[in-house]
Amino acid sequence: MPFTSATAAVPFQSGSAPAWYRFRHGSFECTVASDGPITLRPPTALVPSAPQAEVERLLSAAFLPTDSLTLDQNALVVNTGEKVVLFDTGFGVDRSITRDAGRLLGRLRASGIDPASVDIVAITHGHLDHAGGLVDERGRPNFPNARVAMGAADYDFWTDLSKTSNGGWVGGFVRGARRNFKPYRDRLIPLGDRTEIAPGVTAISTSGHTVGHHVFVVESEGRSLWVTGDLAHHHVLSLRRPEWVDAFDTDTAAGAAKRREVFGQLARERQTVLAYHFPFPGIGHVTAEGEGFGWNPARLTTVL
Numbered sequence: 001m002p003f004t005s006a007t008a009a010v011p012f013q014s015g016s017a018p019a020w021y022r023f024r025h026g027s028f029e030c031t032v033a034s035d036g037p038i039t040l041r042p043p044t045a046l047v048p049s050a051p052q053a054e055v056e057r058l059l060s061a062a063f064l065p066t067d068s069l070t071l072d073q074n075a076l077v078v079n080t081g082e083k084v085v086l087f088d089t090g091f092g093v094d095r096s097i098t099r100d101a102g103r104l105l106g107r108l109r110a111s112g113i114d115p116a117s118v119d120i121v122a123i124t125h126g127h128l129d130h131a132g133g134l135v136d137e138r139g140r141p142n143f144p145n146a147r148v149a150m151g152a153a154d155y156d157f158w159t160d161l162s163k164t165s166n167g168g169w170v171g172g173f174v175r176g177a178r179r180n181f182k183p184y185r186d187r188l189i190p191l192g193d194r195t196e197i198a199p200g201v202t203a204i205s206t207s208g209h210t211v212g213h214h215v216f217v218v219e220s221e222g223r224s225l226w227v228t229g230d231l232a233h234h235h236v237l238s239l240r241r242p243e244w245v246d247a248f249d250t251d252t253a254a255g256a257a258k259r260r261e262v263f264g265q266l267a268r269e270r271q272t273v274l275a276y277h278f279p280f281p282g283i284g285h286v287t288a289e290g291e292g293f294g295w296n297p298a299r300l301t302t303v304l
């Protein structure tokens with residue numbers, strides 16, 4: 001019979017490990033805080049046209065379950081010394097996709113970061129798992145002193161009410177985006193290609209996953225950290241087979257092409273990557289591997 005906390009000789013500790021992580025990037029202090037995981041079941045919910053046997057082979061070879069995918073939500077905070085920039089915000093109060101998310105604010109506070117200290121919230125794209133944490137359950141801003149930087153095309157797309165008639169998750173995401181962007185609409189920073197949003201933080205246009213998707217490059221003391229948003233969802237399936245159709249890409253052909261292009265560049269240049277949905281805290285490097293890419297998690301620092 002398995003022991004429980006009540007029957008164990010020494011009661012089990014409850015609660016999870018601290019789901020935030022801090023590291024240095026040049027002279028910047030960086031913190032990754034998890035909004036909590038998303039589970040997709042079955043894996044073809046992400047890659048609907050992929051051959052089932054090949055999906056199972058890749059997952060099994062990586063010691064992962066073959067009946068579901070777990071996507072983390074790694075929100076990065078960069079304190080440059082002058083500005084505090086948060087990249088993406090998790091699902092917030094929305095529970096339509098997962099009940100495990102919505103933990104970002106608590107984890108920021110646990111890490112010592114006051115949401116009111118955030119100057120800029122940089123949104124890679126308008127999907128609800130990235131923009132859903134901008135407001136609380138009553139629609140009030142969670143980051144009262146922040147401006148919101150995002151692609152203008154994404155803002156227009158994901159606040160377009162006509163898209164709610166499509167049904168499915170797209171309509172829900174549009175309603176969620178309208179709610180989340182509303183209190184920030186007078187303090188938006190519209191992104192174009194190579195827009196510098198803070199000293200050392202530059203947006204690069206990478207449309208495909210969505211019409212206005214951006215990645216961000218954080219540069220300090222000659223080192224670059226690439227915040228790649230949803231260029232890839234899963235550290236095995238999306239990288240090993242970047243050409244597979246991704247169910248959440250607005251333009252599946254453009255999404256696949258951009259995924260291969262940018263990760264090809266990051267592999268060649270040996271850049272450091274912060275991937276939003278990869279296993280927490282999502283920091284590592286990509287290398288060319290087979291027909292696609294492999295993921296190499298970074299060693300975590302235990303002393304700053």
Ligand SMILES: [Zn+2]
Nearest residue numbers: 127129130230
């Ligand atoms: Zn996402």
